[in-house]
Amino acid sequence: MKFRITQIEDYEPLVGAETIERIRRKSNPLRGLRVVNINSTLYGGGVAEVLSSLTLLMNSLGIRAGWRVIQGTPDFFTITKKMHNALQGGEIQLSDMKKRIYEEVIFENSVRSHLEDHDVVIVHDPQPIPMIDHYPKRKGPWIWRCHIDLSAPHKETWEYLLPFVERYDAVIFSSKEYAQKINTPQLFFMPAINPFNIKNKELRKDEIDERLAHYQIPGDLPLVVQISRFDRWKDPQGVIEAFKLAKKEVDCRLVLLGNFATDDPEGAEIYESLMRSREDRILVLPCGDDTALVNSLQRRAAVVLQNSIREGFGLTVAEAMWKGTPVIGGNVGGIRYQIEDGVNGFLVSSIEEAAERIVRLVKDQSLRKRMGQKARQKVREGFLLTRYLEQYLDLFNSFETVFRLKDYPGARLGA
Ligand code: UDP
Numbered sequence: 001m002k003f004r005i006t007q008i009e010d011y012e013p014l015v016g017a018e019t020i021e022r023i024r025r026k027s028n029p030l031r032g033l034r035v036v037n038i039n040s041t042l043y044g045g046g047v048a049e050v051l052s053s054l055t056l057l058m059n060s061l062g063i064r065a066g067w068r069v070i071q072g073t074p075d076f077f078t079i080t081k082k083m084h085n086a087l088q089g090g091e092i093q094l095s096d097m098k099k100r101i102y103e104e105v106i107f108e109n110s111v112r113s114h115l116e117d118h119d120v121v122i123v124h125d126p127q128p129i130p131m132i133d134h135y136p137k138r139k140g141p142w143i144w145r146c147h148i149d150l151s152a153p154h155k156e157t158w159e160y161l162l163p164f165v166e167r168y169d170a171v172i173f174s175s176k177e178y179a180q181k182i183n184t185p186q187l188f189f190m191p192a193i194n195p196f197n198i199k200n201k202e203l204r205k206d207e208i209d210e211r212l213a214h215y216q217i218p219g220d221l222p223l224v225v226q227i228s229r230f231d232r233w234k235d236p237q238g239v240i241e242a243f244k245l246a247k248k249e250v251d252c253r254l255v256l257l258g259n260f261a262t263d264d265p266e267g268a269e270i271y272e273s274l275m276r277s278r279e280d281r282i283l284v285l286p287c288g289d290d291t292a293l294v295n296s297l298q299r300r301a302a303v304v305l306q307n308s309i310r311e312g313f314g315l316t317v318a319e320a321m322w323k324g325t326p327v328i329g330g331n332v333g334g335i336r337y338q339i340e341d342g343v344n345g346f347l348v349s350s351i352e353e354a355a356e357r358i359v360r361l362v363k364d365q366s367l368r369k370r371m372g373q374k375a376r377q378k379v380r381e382g383f384l385l386t387r388y389l390e391q392y393l394d395l396f397n398s399f400e401t402v403f404r405l406k407d408y409p410g411a412r413l414g415a
Helices: 008-015 017-030 046-060 074-087 096-111 129-134 155-165 205-214 236-247 267-275 291-300 315-322 351-363 365-382 385-397
Strands: 034-039 064-069 120-124 142-145 170-173 186-188 223-227 253-257 282-285 303-306 327-330 345-348
Touching: 008 017, 008 385, 017 385, 034 046, 046 064, 046 315, 046 385, 074 096, 074 155, 096 129, 120 129, 129 155, 205 291, 223 236, 223 291, 236 253, 236 267, 236 351, 253 291, 267 282, 291 315, 303 315, 303 351, 315 327, 315 365, 327 351, 345 351, 351 365
Parallel strands: 034 064, 034 120, 120 142, 142 170, 170 186, 223 253, 223 303, 253 282, 303 327, 327 345
Antiparallel strands: none
């Protein structure tokens, strides 16, 4: 069998020849650059989703981009998930014992990671953040790429992580709202989607029918869909309540599709609580690792919801919008940069608002079509992977202005 990864020119019909030419020009001086990304899960969640595509696209341009996943025990991931919750505004008791387990697992990962020879190290999210402590001799800059909603972090948790953060040469947040008072250069890049992978590529009607039939999802009623890790920040219970209100006015069916990430041990509990809400018109499906099913549901849905309470960016929003499906999103974090309220979708702040928008969209096919077209356009203009890639290229090419290069005498960076 012959395999081929997506090449930059594949994007030309979507973003135009000029953009492709500019990306080529910017990537030329970076050929051979050794970049490594480190995160805490191979699948489940937006970070892994983007890394799997972005690292390949960088390689197609001659950048030696790699991806490592840290290993951790269940108690390590219980602690890091609590820290994640706290950084998004939740509560936590971060005892010395928990800090010790956390830092020890990271130390062990550092011992077996051998990151000394990389020109650039990009550490994603809080889990691997203390690794920097174990590489006192760094060849080039280390960047902390934080994907979560840091608009109101739990004070003590942030203060605990701050000394690690400030050892990095730069921090990338998904939006300016997450900027912090730190002595480190801060950059703002929003994530983006790969329009060619199985999750986002065009599907034929019969392919969609086949996937939905495989999971016994009936096609008799309009579908209202939320696709998310089983996570309280995605407020699936609120979706159920909004759906129940909407159902009084319009005939439809709710599908809550979810998956579990290895770095999120709270998923099973949330899933079980949702299973108790199942009924004739409410399907709760745990088979969200089937990416063709995700694609099919995002295409077939009358309405997609992303009812998050906190959301660093919310790739699921861009994914559905790309498919021309209007999204009702929580009026928080990164969702607000994707949905223009009343134009290409709706932003909502309560269950009643969500219910009212569901009713409106399910009833009005021409509204769905109009919003869906604008939604696709929005993603084409701002949330395809080429835009994200170009921001990284610009960063790699402008190290002198962003970093203190005197710290890395032998660094091999942009031209
Ligand atoms: N996802 C999936 N199956 C699921 C739930 C989510 O494939 O059942 C994917 C989703 O399509 C998206 C990513 O996981 O690509 C979630 O990213 P997002 O930024 O929306 O949220 P995160 O999980 O990172 O908080």
